[in-house]
Amino acid sequence: MAERSLLNQLTGALRCLPGVGPKSAQRIAFHLLERDREGGLRLAHVMADAMTRIGRCRRCRTLTEHEVCAICANAQRDASLLCVVEQPSQVVAIEQAADYRGLYFVLGGRLSPLDGIGPDELGLGQLEDRLEEGIGELILAVSPTVEGTVTGQFIADRALSHGVRVTRIAQGVPLGGELESVDGGTLALAFAGRRDF
Amino acid sequence: MSIWQPSRHGAELSPGFVLHRRDYSNTSLLVELFVEGRGRLPAIAKGARRPRNPASALLQPFQPLWLGVSGRGEVRTLTRVEGEGPPLGLSGEVLFGGFYLNELLMRLLGRDDPHDRLFGIYRDTLVRLAEGFDLESGLRRFELDLLGELGYGLTLDREIGGHPVSADSWYLVEQDEGVRRVDFVPEVPLVSGGTLLALASGDSLVDGQRRESRTLLRRILAHHLGERPLRSRELYRQLHGSRSG
Numbered sequence: 036m037a038e039r040s041l042l043n044q045l046t047g048a049l050r051c052l053p054g055v056g057p058k059s060a061q062r063i064a065f066h067l068l069e070r071d072r073e074g075g076l077r078l079a080h081v082m083a084d085a086m087t088r089i090g091r092c093r094r095c096r097t098l099t100e101h102e103v104c105a106i107c108a109n110a111q112r113d114a115s116l117l118c119v120v121e122q123p124s125q126v127v128a129i130e131q132a133a134d135y136r137g138l139y140f141v142l143g144g145r146l147s148p149l150d151g152i153g154p155d156e157l158g159l160g161q162l163e164d165r166l167e168e169g170i171g172e173l174i175l176a177v178s179p180t181v182e183g184t185v186t187g188q189f190i191a192d193r194a195l196s197h198g199v200r201v202t203r204i205a206q207g208v209p210l211g212g213e214l215e216s217v218d219g220g221t222l223a224l225a226f227a228g229r230r231d232f
Numbered sequence: 233m234s235i236w237q238p239s240r241h242g243a244e245l246s247p248g249f250v251l252h253r254r255d256y257s258n259t260s261l262l263v264e265l266f267v268e269g270r271g272r273l274p275a276i277a278k279g280a281r282r283p284r285n286p287a288s289a290l291l292q293p294f295q296p297l298w299l300g301v302s303g304r305g306e307v308r309t310l311t312r313v314e315g316e317g318p319p320l321g322l323s324g325e326v327l328f329g330g331f332y333l334n335e336l337l338m339r340l341l342g343r344d345d346p347h348d349r350l351f352g353i354y355r356d357t358l359v360r361l362a363e364g365f366d367l368e369s370g371l372r373r374f375e376l377d378l379l380g381e382l383g384y385g386l387t388l389d390r391e392i393g394g395h396p397v398s399a400d401s402w403y404l405v406e407q408d409e410g411v412r413r414v415d416f417v418p419e420v421p422l423v424s425g426g427t428l429l430a431l432a433s434g435d436s437l438v439d440g441q442r443r444e445s446r447t448l449l450r451r452i453l454a455h456h457l458g459e460r461p462l463r464s465r466e467l468y469r470q471l472h473g474s475r476s477g
């Protein structure tokens with residue numbers, strides 16, 4: 036059998052990107068080869084570097100090429116605040132959108148009783164160490180799914196047993212959202228979390 | 233118009249629950265459903281994880297739903313989903329109880345076997361637990377009903393010979409042999425007549441009865457579950473110490 040052409044290998048490899056099917060893969064491959072070889076080379080180089088060198092922060096488990104990520108290493112950040120999120124992408128989202136100066140802890144998922152995802156998979160022992168070191172407030176930013184609730188309740192129990200104040204980010208009607216287009220669960224949470232006007 | 237539009241017009245919708253869900257491709261969910269009149273079945277909710285799609289928030293365990301399902305193959309397509317009221321408010325221990333029920337159904341119920349009576353029992357159990365009915369009594373009652381529905385029902389208020397169980401005696405209970413009164417202590421743990429009568433009547437269990445019935449039902453269920461441990465029970469034990477549903 037003839038070896039697959041390099042072009043075929045490239046389009047095949049591009050399909051590992053989320054949302055990229057055979058047609059888009061082909062389009063991207065032709066674009067890079069015909070219009071932007073320099074960009075393609077840069078992508079290949081950074082991609083290889085990132086895939087081999089990026090690991091997890093020893094303190095917060097977010098993605099970083101260093102032993103400790105830039106946020107954890109920053110002495111200006113308020114170490115008395117710890118925000119618990121599910122994914123590294125949420126750290127980035129909060130950093131970009133919110134005026135938050137505390138630290139993070141990345142679970143990498145949520146407790147899933149039927150999938151066998153337990154405390155070890157989520158680094159909860161490591162989180163326990165952080166609680167033992169002493170923090171002032173733990174902010175739960177886990178998704179409001181049933182499994183997120185299980186995860187949040189467990190972490191809140193542990194934090195409270197260490198005498199740590201626990202808060203949860205507010206959930207509710209999206210900015211600019213029409214009340215009637217919001218699903219019932221969100222509306223119920225928004226109602227339960229109402230504040231003085 | 234989106235297929236998720238909340239309207240019951242033109243589609244056969246059945247009451248149902250999500251037993252389990254996981255991500256499927258970039259934007260969809262693969263859900264295991266328990267649907268009245270159809271039983272347990274897998275279905276794909278296409279595009280449910282797209283931003284602003286209310287289906288993702290609805291397709292969660294313990295949320296009573298109206299579901300429209302089409303297709304005949306191995307995996308069906310979810311065509312419509314609507315909330316049938318607010319989610320059942322399970323939390324803490326009781327939430328783990330709910331996951332335990334779901335796991336039992338996933339493990340013991342064959343697919344596409346309607347089990348209509350069981351659907352009602354499942355829904356009533358969740359509602360009772362959400363309303364604060366004693367968790368252990370609720371779980372035991374469900375386990376007994378589930379066994380009965382699967383064809384392994386146990387008669388607990390009478391001995392094999394038909395003699396009524398007495399609250400003050402001790403009994404040996406086996407899946408195949410039923411209830412037998414004993415005066416000596418064998419290796420298998422004995423169950424008091426009082427516990428058997430409470431289980432048979434569906435009453436709330438008190439103190440020692442909880443442990444006895446938990447041990448009994450776990451031993452009986454183990455025949456049907458096989459070697460693989462229940463993950464919800466394992467996780468509960470890991471998180472909360474040794475007690476478990």
Ligand SMILES: [Zn+2]
Nearest residue numbers: 092095104107
């Ligand atoms: Zn870090």
